[in-house]
Amino acid sequence: MSTGKKASSRSTSKKGGAQKEQKAKAEKKQKYDYVELAKASLTSGESQNFYGVIIDATFPYKTNKDKYICSLKVVDPSQHIKGLKGTGDGNDYATVVLYAKEFKDLPIVSRIGDIIRVHRATLRLHNHQRQFNASIFFNSSWSLFSTDKKTPAQEAGGAEGQQNENVPYQFSGKHYTFEKHEGAILSNLRKWASQYISSSNVVTTDMYVPLNKVQSEKGDFDVLAKIIHIHELDEYANELKLKDTTNQVWYTLALKTKFPHIRSGDVIRIRSATVDETATTKKVLNLSHYSNILTFLSNSKLAKELRGKIHDDHDKAAKGKVQHAAVVLTEVDKKWQNHPITPLHELFHEADNDPELSKETTFRTNFTVTKIEPVDVREWSKAYDKKTKKATSLKGQKGGSGFIYQVQFLVKDVSTLLNNNTYRILLYTHDGLGANFFNGQQASNLHTNDANRKKLEEYAERLTSFNSWVDAVVEKRNGFYFIKDTKLNF
């Protein structure tokens, strides 16, 4: 023993030496020594204890023969980055497989970045991965520690009391132990976890599939997305509206009792989902009994980034310069001001068959404009030959004459909101109908008249902006509806 020499060389402070020896003795009595993940022994199958930062976990699930399993991925300072530092895509991690006789003996992990402590695990290689196995029904045990000040439950608002940093928020069995020397281990790992989660993605691109690619997945896959809306389906289930950085929107059902911690606006990782091939009206992900929905620590770099990057359509509209309630952008001539409004559905689906409507040729209708064609404003006006009734593009022409507008509004209203049809209302001014629509600005060669073109581009922007409505009088000719007696009011 090397200590003998040291002790004798310090004979000048007998007291201090004795105290130290006593302390060392006491420390030796500690029951649990902890190994770093990468340094745990592979050879002996011996029982080992470790702390790990959780980066993935299944929900506890039942196997064929009355056994329950939870499998997790964990990292620590000794084992986390695969390949070279930083952007290296791919985590290095150890897996943990916990076996139990009962569901309640396994951890329900709901947050990436929290810490698990396992006692009496054995390590082996499985598929080239370091895999810790722990049988809770024999003598293994686990504890979950919060890395944030708040536990996941407290974070979600179901707050109960203060969180003591050395007290696990979940643990197996009736009691947990916490030895003095663990305080430093836990607090160091917390610091490291916090730093790791706030400075790197942790959930790397090899750990999930972008939503615009999931259709071609054969089996199950994982997802990284933001919950942009939660719709309460019934007393048991929520429907989550999910969007990821590919801007695809998918829906999934989440049982309230299984996932009580998720909130609208959360960035989540779904461990294991499949495409619902039977869904027809919208894109739906199916979850299994072993699927899990995990949130991130509050200071997660990845979650922060995605929260800022992904928005629902309403957010997007609200982000524009003018955040406004419904606005009507036009007015109809005085003589039509008391005329009733006919919904688009009646105009396009019922007008021909309805005995009353079929007699009419002029209607007043309200709609929003989803798109204007031609997309190039310079092509909104044409040269019109009255004899041949032909309209030609003014592209490449210096002057020209007989200018008219030929513009198509792609429109929607409440009566047509839920179908996928596109309805067109025309602003064609060859017979004079609608000639004053753009505040009296007459058609001209928009390839050369920059002032007029710019004005029309402004109008296009307003007409297609969120929640803006057109109140218009239209005349039916040959099955088409042409705007007349209507002009912009701004």
Added chain:
DNA sequence: TTTTGGGG
């Protein structure tokens, strides 16, 4: 308590 099942 078991070579469990492990991306189920």
